């Protein structure tokens with residue numbers, strides 16, 4: 470059976486959901502067969518030198534990395550095995566759980582892990598004692614109440630999965 474032909478991509482998507490195949494015709498009349506082919510994989514990979522960061526999240530600790538060079542001493546609010554300023558190795562240090570909003574954006578599209586909570590807010594958080602910022606989700610607030618400089622506090626998943634989703638921030642209303 471020949472798959473139905475469609476000019477509009479939304480119709481193609483609907484047909485893919487129903488029958489699993491469609492022929493898409495673009496504005497120039499060029500046809501291409503599109504099929505639905507579900508697959509799943511187990512993606513086994515190592516966090517290598519970033520591992521302490523994720524293990525820390527599971528214990529409610531937020532770890533940054535500081536340059537071991539005494540002259541440089543740059544303090545990153547993210548895992549870094551080596552200093553991005555001078556190239557020397559770094560050492561772990563614990564960041565404060567409270568910080569301030571450096572900047573933020575509302576995401577209306579997201580990767581698979583975040584689809585259920587789209588639209589969601591992504592924030593850059595500043596900390597006392599750190600020279601760089603952390604990119605993290607900002608939850609439990611509406612867009613209209615967010616502002617640059619807003620005090621925020623870390624939240625850790627009570628059921629850690631060793632993923633970036635184990636951590637998010639919320640407004641510090643205390």
Ligand SMILES: [Zn+2]
Nearest residue numbers: 536541552555
């Ligand atoms: Zn350095």
